[in-house]
Amino acid sequence: MSLGPLRILDWYLLRRQALCLAATATVVVTVSLIVVIVQDIDELLREEAGWSEAVAYFGLRAPQMLVQYLPVAVFLSVLVNLGILMRRGEVAAMMSAGVSHARITLPLAAFGVLVAVGGFAWNEALALPTEVRAEELWTTIKHGTPNPSSELSFMRGSGGRLYALAFVHRKRLHNFVMLEMGEGGFRSPRVALFARQAYWNHGQWNFLHGMLYRYDEGGRMVEAEPIGDQPISYPIEETAEDFSRYQQKTSDMTLEQLFHFMRVLRSVNESTADLWPQVHARFAVPASALVMTLLGAAVVLSSWEERRGRRVLLAILAAPAYAALMEVCLARAPAGPHLSAWIPNLLFGILGAILLKRSSSF
Structure with a gap:
């Protein structure tokens, strides 16, 4: 059975987006690992940790870094994918064939949903357990003294x-x-x-x-x-x-463990209000894959020919600004509303919608 022209276009965009995301995620995680190595290498040398312990520790940190920097990787992958297509004139060819910007964005948005679901599953099944093992290994390296923390x-x-x-x-x-x-x-x-x-x-x-x-x-x-x-x-x-x-920090617990922990606190009449922002963060961070996909497509496809410099500036600043805002919202979540983890998605989602709406070919 032959596929229609639009179905072929969808698979073409999805395949390219998957390859670009794999490349940008690899780069982002590698750079993040280098930063962590530079930060922790002095401590490892001071504690005379072996090479096997050091490699295991940094390897266990990698899955959580992928979740942490998933919005950045997704945003960059969309910029790279659509940017290359625009330079080759393929986007112009699609538009001349009657394909709107919204139709080009549709398969990318579907891919963003898949990445969000996969990111949630990755975090619960792999990233959080390996982060716990990394903390345990770090405690072993430091001879039973973990980093002091006020977190439950x-x-x-x-x-x-x-x-x-x-x-x-x-x-x-x-x-x-x-x-x-x-x-x-x-x-x-x-x-x-x-x-x-x-x-x-x-x-x-x-x-x-x-x-x-x-x-x-x-x-x-x-x-x-x-x-x-x-x-x-x-x-x-x-x-x-x-x-x-x-000990296991609440930020390293899976949703099942977190709900179990909240039941323990409620059993002794303790408030669980400070933990609800973390529950929402389990969903908000993976959901950022869809938000950043739409924002990336909006930045590239928006018709700001007379404001190209502003568009380039937005492309450079959007991902770091999102990551910084999410970090601030999660850090201040216990003192703020339960839904504070969704604030970055809401703000950047509105920004992406405005840019797409202003696109003349939307």
Whole structure:
């Protein structure tokens, strides 16, 4: 069965776009790896890490870098693809045959949707788990001392316990949450402990400013003991070294793990508002593939002949500006609205729509 002219055009544009994206993604990830190597090489040399450890660490960081810089790679790939077609006169030939800019953009937009779905799956199945392994390897290289962080982390402990904490120092924790569960899991908690501060002293954990809840076999709370300025201790098998070695940051959790973690916090009446922006970010970052595809097509195809310099400037600044805005929105997300992760997509999507609308051949 023969394909129609437009179907052939679609496959032609899709094939070229896939090749261009593979090339730009390789370049972007390679440059990002070089930057990370330059930043971390002194630390690796100071800790006398072996070549195998160094190679493994940087290799484990690569999948997450692809997700992080996916918008840049997609935008550049569209610029390269359509830019080459315009220089060859192929876009002009399509237009002379009655193919509008919107029709040229359509298969690219479909490809952007596929990249967005693939980016989400890549992040959940590969990038986040390898980032966790990279953090664990980095902690091993630094002899059990991870980078201090105020970000909430999550880990599974012994005796059916789940922990949430913010690691600040090897022997000091903030916003500590422990949930000890029975055979019924969340439906049959035994003990729930929340403390604003915890410190390791004389082989045991001491807790300050919080609450200690106890439950009966039916999961009903039978005791609520406040924790004030006078520290209390509770028998926990995990040591300071265990917490520093096995913690998992919320930014490195998959959606399933993140929702599980939020259930732990809700079980001890803790707010999960700060985590919802991260949930939205899991979808907003991959969705940027579609936004940047449309923006790239709009920049190249928009008829700004009298303003070519402005169009070139926009092409140069759009991707870095998007990446910077997304980083700011994610960094300030806990203090802002839940949908803050979607702000870059919204703004740049509107910009792309305006440019396409102004195109005389749209």
